[in-house]
């Protein structure tokens with residue numbers, strides 16, 4: 001159930017400093033944090049993002065921007081590939097030079113995209129300094145972070161071996177056992193990669209529902225809830241091109257909402273600080 005944390009008092013689950021995480025139990029609102037010096041009053045205003053550390057909000061915003069950039073790169077690369085691949089495979093002589101160039105651009109864009117995506121999620125799941133690890137929402141946050149580590153490692157392994165193996169083979173500097181071992185590792189990395197994408201997807205939708213309550217944004221909450229089941233179904237029909245594009249648009253939209261809300265909260269924070 002969506003429940004925006006409207007009442008600040010009701011939302012306080014622990015009394016931690018919003019900038020350094022220092023345990024403020026026993027201190028009064030007029031006092032300052034012994035660790036970083038900001039007023040205790042600022043840390044007890046509540047769970048809504050507008051009361052949290054501006055640096056934390058900046059990290060979340062950077063995350064949303066990076067994920068959107070990654071998605072754009074992946075989609076453009078996918079469409080370029082779709083357009084360039086059949087042309088390139090037909091008649092090599094009749095193909096303008098731009099086609100193989102586009103194919104190369106597409107694979108570079110795709111690689112950058114699949115690396116930027118977990119990096120973006122790393123920022124969007126930044127830890128609120130004023131929250132402890134055992135609180136609500138932290139489990140999905142940590143699960144997203146764990147899965148993006150595996151995502152990055154398996155991506156780099158699979159791509160790295162995929163790119164370097166043909167070069168090694170051409171130079172003749174590799175025996176058969178080593179080549180088949182590397183191929184096995186690359187294959188295993190690809191399977192792990194697929195599994196962690198699924199894990200990351202489910203964990204991130206749970207995490208976003210938690211974040212949505214703190215923005216607060218009912219539309220982000222509802223979209224994350226919708227995408228939880230609709231996203232995978234649309235992606236199953238990836239060979240028809242349009243369904244996965246719809247999924248990406250729904251996902252991209254949700255990130256735009258998050259970005260807009262974060263921007264509004266951040267300028268509100270700046271205005272009240274001035």
Ligand SMILES: [Zn+2]
Pocket residue numbers: 017018019020021022033034035036037038
């Ligand atoms: Zn502090």
